[in-house]
Amino acid sequence: MRNLLEKLIDQCRSKYHLQLLFPSDPFILQFDCEDQHYTISLSDKECLIMEDDNTFEPGFVIEGNEEMITCVLKGQELLSRMIEHNQLSVRGGYRPLLFVESVLWLTRPVLKETVEV
Template identity: 75%
Template sequence: MINHLETLIEQCRSKYHLQLLFPSNPFILDFQCEDQRYTISLSNKECKIVEDPMAHDPQFVIQGNEDMIACLLEGEELLSRMVENNQLDIKGGYRQLLFIESVLWLTRPVVKETVEI
């Protein structure tokens, strides 16, 4: 799971156009899977994995099993679709959902497929 989050953070840092989406104050996102809790902080100044999740109150929470969260972070499925299909649970407002959905979609790994002519 931590590898997926590190990839997400790396993508957030490397894609300039995402910096325009990020707020100036850190947006705290929590991933809760089974008995583990992972927290990331997103802002236009810094994107990072939070070392002490208990020190921050999350603005948005995604709950589910590790496989479903990994599927989301790998870009295989949309967050809103996974929520509709009861694969993941969320806590937070609609604006936060749209923000996180956008960030996850824009940071997904792009698989280049060969095209035969």
């Protein structure tokens, strides 16, 4: 799970167009995966995995098992669809949901497919 979050953070840092979406104050996103908690901070200044997650109150929380959270982090499924099918649960408002969904979708690994002409 940590490896996937590191890839997400790398994508957040490397894609210029994402920097325009990030708020100036850190947005705290927490993943509750069974008995593990992972927290990331997203802002236009810095994106990072937080080691001490008790410092800030999360703006949005995604809860579920590792398989379902991994599915969202890999871009195999939309967060809203997973919520709709009761595969994941979330805490937070609608606007944070839209923000998190956008970030997760725009940072997903994209496989380049060859096109035959």
